[in-house]
Amino acid sequence: MNYITEGFSQALGLIFSMNEETWSAVRTTMRLTMSSMALTLVIGLPLGFALGYHEFRGRRIIRTAADTFLALPTVVVGLIVYAFISNRGPFGKWQLLFTVEGMAIGQTILALPIVVALTASAIENLEERLRFTLLTLGASGWRMAVTCLTESRYALLVAAMTAYGRIVAEVGVSMMIGGNIKWHTRTITTAITLETGKGDFALGIALGLLLLSISFAVNVALSFVKHRMDS
Amino acid sequence: MKNIYELRSLTHKYGSRRTLDIKSLDIPEGAVVGLVGPNGSGKSTLLKVLAFLQPFDGEMQYDGRAVSGKEREARMNVTLLLQEPYLLRRSVFENIAYGLRLRGCSRDETAARVSDALERVGMPFGEFAHRPWFRLSGGESQRVSLASRLALRPKVLLLDEPTANVDELSAERIKGAIAKAIRDWGSTIAVATHDLTWLYEVATDIVSLYGGRAAGGPTNLLPGPWNIDEAGGRYAVTGGGWKFRAPVASGTDDMVCAAVSPEDIIICPAEDEGAAIGQMTGEFNRARGVITQMSLENFSGGSGGIIAAITCGNLTFKARLTRNAVTEQNLCPGVEVNVVFPVSSVKFI
Ligand SMILES: Nc1ncnc2c1ncn2[C@@H]1O[C@H](COP(=O)(O)OP(=O)(O)OP(=O)(O)O)[C@@H](O)[C@H]1O
Ligand SMILES: [Mg+2]
Numbered sequence: 096m097n098y099i100t101e102g103f104s105q106a107l108g109l110i111f112s113m114n115e116e117t118w119s120a121v122r123t124t125m126r127l128t129m130s131s132m133a134l135t136l137v138i139g140l141p142l143g144f145a146l147g148y149h150e151f152r153g154r155r156i157i158r159t160a161a162d163t164f165l166a167l168p169t170v171v172v173g174l175i176v177y178a179f180i181s182n183r184g185p186f187g188k189w190q191l192l193f194t195v196e197g198m199a200i201g202q203t204i205l206a207l208p209i210v211v212a213l214t215a216s217a218i219e220n221l222e223e224r225l226r227f228t229l230l231t232l233g234a235s236g237w238r239m240a241v242t243c244l245t246e247s248r249y250a251l252l253v254a255a256m257t258a259y260g261r262i263v264a265e266v267g268v269s270m271m272i273g274g275n276i277k278w279h280t281r282t283i284t285t286a287i288t289l290e291t292g293k294g295d296f297a298l299g300i301a302l303g304l305l306l307l308s309i310s311f312a313v314n315v316a317l318s319f320v321k322h323r324m325d326s
Numbered sequence: 327m328k329n330i331y332e333l334r335s336l337t338h339k340y341g342s343r344r345t346l347d348i349k350s351l352d353i354p355e356g357a358v359v360g361l362v363g364p365n366g367s368g369k370s371t372l373l374k375v376l377a378f379l380q381p382f383d384g385e386m387q388y389d390g391r392a393v394s395g396k397e398r399e400a401r402m403n404v405t406l407l408l409q410e411p412y413l414l415r416r417s418v419f420e421n422i423a424y425g426l427r428l429r430g431c432s433r434d435e436t437a438a439r440v441s442d443a444l445e446r447v448g449m450p451f452g453e454f455a456h457r458p459w460f461r462l463s464g465g466e467s468q469r470v471s472l473a474s475r476l477a478l479r480p481k482v483l484l485l486d487e488p489t490a491n492v493d494e495l496s497a498e499r500i501k502g503a504i505a506k507a508i509r510d511w512g513s514t515i516a517v518a519t520h521d522l523t524w525l526y527e528v529a530t531d532i533v534s535l536y537g538g539r540a541a542g543g544p545t546n547l548l549p550g551p552w553n554i555d556e557a558g559g560r561y562a563v564t565g566g567g568w569k570f571r572a573p574v575a576s577g578t579d580d581m582v583c584a585a586v587s588p589e590d591i592i593i594c595p596a597e598d599e600g601a602a603i604g605q606m607t608g609e610f611n612r613a614r615g616v617i618t619q620m621s622l623e624n625f626s627g628g629s630g631g632i633i634a635a636i637t638c639g640n641l642t643f644k645a646r647l648t649r650n651a652v653t654e655q656n657l658c659p660g661v662e663v664n665v666v667f668p669v670s671s672v673k674f675i
Contacts, residue, residue, distance in 0.1 A: 224412040230379055231406040232425035232474065235398050242424075246415055 098296055105297030106304060116277065117286075117298075121305060124282040127195050127269070128309075131202035131262045136255060139207050143214025143254075144244060158215060164208035169267030176201040177271050193274045198282075201268035206258040213257065217250030218243060248324060256317060263310055283309075329387075330355040330482060330514050331376060336384035338371055338538075345371045346382070346538045347582075349675075353516065353531075358508060360525040361518040363535030363547075369518035370409050372535065373484045376516060377406035402429065405478055409486040409518075411471030413459040418444075421459065422474045429478070443477035446506055448499035465496035472500060476507055483507060485517040489524070497521075504528070526621055526633060534675075536583040541675040545585040546643050548572075548672065552581040566639025568613045572672040583675055590671035591645035593617075593636065593663045595655065609669040613638040617659050620652075636665050 109117070146157060178184050180191040180200070191197035221243055229239050244251070266284040273280030275289060283306045290299040331353040338346035346368050353359055353376075361369045374380045378388075381395045388400055405425075414421050422440045431439065441451045447469040454466070462470065472488060485504065489497040501524060507513050508528075519525055525532065533540050536547045548570055552562045560572040560581065572584050615638030623633045623646070632652055636643045643665050647657065657663070 222412065224408060224410060225414075227374070227379055227406075227408055228412045228414070230401065231377055231408070233402045233405070233428045233478070234424075235401075238428060242414070248415075 099300075102296040102300045106301035109298060109301040110304060117302070117305075119278050120281045120283050120286045120302070121309075123195065123280065124263075124284075124306070124309070127198055127202070127282060128259070128262050130195070130199040131206065132255070132259055134199060134203040135206040135210050135258055135262070138203070139210030139254075139258070140214055140244075140251070142207075143211040144218055144240070146211065147215035147218025148240065148243065158212070161208045161212040161215070165212055167205065167208065169205060169265045170271065172201055172205050173268045173271030176204065176268070180272070192272065193276060193280055195273070195280060198269050198273045198280060201272045202262045202265065205265060205268060206262050209258045209261060210254050213254035214247075214251060217247040217254065220250075221247055249321065252317060252321060256314065259313060260310070263306065263313075327354040327356070328390075329353060330357075330389055332385075332387040334385040336375070336382055336386055338368075338375055338380060338382045340371075344538060346375065346540075348372075348384075348538075348540045351533065351540050351542065353514065355514055356512050357514055358528050358530045359514075359516040360529035360532045361516060361535060362520070362522065362525065362532060367535040368538040368540075369535055370486050371538075372540070373406055373486050373516060373518060376482070377401070377404055377484050379406070403481040404484065405475045405480045405482070406484040407472055407475050407486060407488055409490075411468055413462070413467055413470060415459055417455070417459070418449075418457050418462070418470050419455040421470055422477050425474060425478045439477045439479075440473075443473040446476050446503045447473045448502070449473070465492040468492050469496060469499060469503075472503060476503060479511050480513055482514045482516075485515065485519075487518055487520070489519065489521055501528075522635075523619075523621055526623055534585065536675070539583050539675045541585045545587055545675075546591065546641075547675075548584040548586060548641075550581060550583060552584065552674075564613075564639065564641055566613060566615075566641060568611070568638070570611045570613075570672065571609060571669045572674070573670050581674055584672050585675050586667050586671050586673070588633065588644045588646040590667045591643055592666045593634065593645050593647065593651075593655070593657065594666060595663060606668065610666050611669055611672070613641070613643070613665045615639070615641075615643070615663065615665060617657060617661050617663060618642070620657070620659060636663060638665060 146154060176197070177192070180186045180189065180197055182192070191200065225243065225246055229242055234242060264284070266288055269280070269282050269285050270288065273282065273285065275281050275285040283302050287299045287302045290302065329352045331351070333348050333351040336346060336348045337344060361372060363369055371380065375382050375386070375395060378393065378395055378397050378401050386393050386395065388397070393400060414424060419440055422443050423436050426436045426439055440455065444451050444454060449466065449469055468488070468491070475483060488500050488504070492500065504515065504517070505528065508515060531542065533542055534545045534547055536549055541547070548562060550562050552560055552572065554560055558574060560574060561569055562584070563569050615636045617634055618637045619635040621633050623631045632647045632649065634645050634647055634657065636645060645665070651657070
């Protein structure tokens with residue numbers, strides 16, 4: 096047990112005397128998760144909205160598919176994206192393998208089902224009374240759609256936070272697509288894997304604490320946003 | 327007077343269940359129409375059809391034009407306060423301003439109209455305008471919902487049980503706001519309510535609904551089941567054990583519900599029926615009950631007669647009486663009387 100407590104105290108020391116290499120992993124993580132989130136929301140919100148708002152043939156099937164992909168293992172996504180963007184793959188010419196962009200694509204695929212499924216069910220669960228109320232006030236078309244989105248903003252926030260949780264915590268995609276290249280595609284999670292493998296628990300714990308603080312900061316920011324929305 | 331709505335052979339279905347089946351219904355411009363009827367009779371559905379929220383079969387004219395029930399433009403002049411109002415998840419001000427913004431009101435105009443609408447429902451602007459939706463009581467929410475409709479100054483204001491689920495004070499404020507809307511803008515109003523006393527005060531017309539059927543004018547519904555006996559006569563046995571007969575008329579009615587007008591109801595002491603019926607001949611239906619309510623009738627252009635409610639078992643009859651009849655026969659609530667009406671006055675709706 097000693098090595099754990101020792102690890103913790105060393106970790107705190109490491110965090111305060113952060114070296115350039117660790118910083119690089121933190122920066123990569125931030126850049127990666129932000130791009131993945133942006134991409135996920137830009138694609139996922141409209142898709143989920145369309146799925147929840149409109150009645151069309153095949154909607155059930157798409158919903159079921161999205162629900163199934165919720166449980167997609169990260170390594171499977173890593174494998175598939177790898178196959179597509181590696182030199183032999185159909186998108187090989189774009190040279191996305193071992194880049195942050197390539198990792199962002201993988202993470203987006205990972206998080207997309209969450210945003211799509213949760214957005215769709217948030218919109219589906221809006222009350223009929225809301226629709227009628229908006230109609231009786233004279234709304235229609237896109238004004239109505241926009242109001243439906245803003246009315247379900249809490250549920251959408253939860254969708255975004257859940258997706259962020261999945262993105263920030265995953266290691267499979269980052270490892271397989273990014274390759275854990277120092278200064279380049281090494282993220283906090285892949286670094287932890289590496290350091291633990293090397294037996295450097297202190298550094299692993301330090302990185303883990305950093306990752307937690309990032310998540311914490313994001314959540315504080317979002318709850319601040321939620322508070323603002325209430326008043 | 328011009329009719330703002332004209333409905334002909336209009337039906338509406340939820341799935342395969344028919345919820346409205348209206349042969350003919352006119353609503354004159356500027357009228358205050360009361361919709362009455364038991365739970366599930368189709369009041370809310372009819373209001374939703376009138377508000378262009380529900381597709382229907384048959385014919386409806388709005389403002390002289392045939393409509394299909396999904397008109398966007400007409401919806402700008404017609405608004406409905408739902409039975410269970412819903413507030414948008416924003417402040418009171420934003421709730422009321424929403425419809426005004428859709429209509430392109432300027433900032434100043436919007437602020438002025440919101441403030442006016444709040445005043446109409448008895449809510450001080452300073453106290454309520456910036457409250458979030460979740461810091462309101464049920465009655466306050468109801469009044470904000472009404473205010474958001476009043477701010478639009480609608481040509482047609484449809485109200486679905488606006489005073490249900492609120493206390494007396496809120497109900498008075500709501501009624502006051504509706505009366506003011508009628509006075510200020512001459513809005514046409516259709517209101518579903520169980521508050522009959524109020525209805526008789528403000529309504530210019532009353533429409534009774536039963537099982538999706540509508541009958542104009544204040545009327546007494548005789549819900550079935552109606553049956554045909556061996557001789558071909560039509561009859562229904564009511565909860566009180568009375569057997570009512572109906573004339574065999576066209577033969578095309580489907581006998582869902584019959585009605586008899588309050589004018590055709592004769593009230594008389596049990597022992598003195600002959601005098602009351604007088605020279606009238608033919609067959610009569612009879613029931614025995616107690617006068618439970620008497621109120622002054624206040625239809626615009628009406629007779630100023632007295633409407634008495636007589637409860638006979640699970641049926642309540644409304645009868646239109648003259649002042650003379652009331653004084654001569656010593657009628658007042660609590661008096662036991664016979665309700666008599668000619669079989670020929672029973673009509674299927
Ligand atoms: N959304 C719906 N789907 C299916 N059936 C419905 C729906 N809304 C109402 N109905 C049915 O339509 C009929 C008429 O309902 P409606 O709400 O118009 O009655 P109502 O006269 O307003 O009753 P209440 O006095 O209880 O408000 C009822 O039999 C009801 O069960
Ligand atoms: Mg109703």
